[in-house]
Amino acid sequence: MPEINNGLVEWLWIHGWAGWSILLGLMVIGILHSWFVKTEPASIVRGVLNFRKHRLESMLKETFTNPKVHGIVTQELNQKNLYKLTGLVDHRLQDAAIIFLSRFNLRARYLAPWRYWLTEKDGGIRFDKKWYRLARKLFVWVNLPFSTMFLIFLVYQFGHSFDQKYIAPFLLFNIVVWWFPWLMLSSVPKPSSTNELEMRLIIFNHEKDTQDLTSDVSKTAE
Known part of the structure; x- marks a missing residue:
């Protein structure tokens, strides 16, 4: 030792x-x-982090609470659990996402990278491609180059102030501490992955609309 x-x-x-x-x-x-x-x-x-969840669970055990309140509490607990599972916040979108993920046998958080541009409408999932494209352009043409330029600027200033043999560990330190994590958190899905998502959404929404139409026709016939 x-x-x-x-x-x-x-x-x-x-x-x-x-x-x-x-x-x-x-x-x-x-x-x-x-x-x-x-x-x-x-x-x-x-x-x-789960303090609120425990509080909601305790409300379900209160016999003096209005049964309608129990229904709302159950719905919120279900929403929290589905958020952990899917990465989506909107409870209507969560329900549609569960059907979508089961339909294409996808992992639970598959839709999470696109959550800012997804909405639920009539049981289907709508994708706002216009805002996605804007976010993608901002990431590629603004976020990525400016973050990299700032990293280079810091390393350049450090190299002038200290011995150049320390540049490599300083560069590695900045990449690990803030540059790479920032790009991971602010990244926008690639167009190739997004195209696959869109194709699946087209199939899913078409099947949903067809099922709704068939259901309406059956009810009318009855």
Whole structure:
């Protein structure tokens, strides 16, 4: 153990600021791992986030509450569960999404990347392609280049202020801490994936309209 400690100290002494930056990054990763992966911290976080859910569940056990309130509470609990499952907020869209996902045997959160441009209408799912195209253009022509230019600017300024041998760890640190996570959070689905979604929606909505028409005709005949 003393040999390992001496080797670490020597390594830090040789690499200076870059070595300390790498060590600090590993410490941050270790802290995040302990909070978001290990059981007890994760349970604490889930408990705080699910406080409202627990409150709603307790309302269902109250015998003096109006039965109509129980129905609303059940609907909201169902909406929360379906949000975790599908990544969609609107309860009408959630119901249509469940049928859509089952129809094409897709994973539960398949529609989540397009959730900002999806709406429910008459049991079908409508896709607002105009606003999607605008968001895609903003991501490709504004968000991506400006984020990359800002990253390059930071590295350039850092290279003028410190030794150039520290540029690589500084670049890696910024990519891991903010550049890559930001692009992942603000990304817009690719046109190829979106075209597949549109084709499936066309089939799904057509089948839905056909079923509704057949149902109306049957009721009229009766």
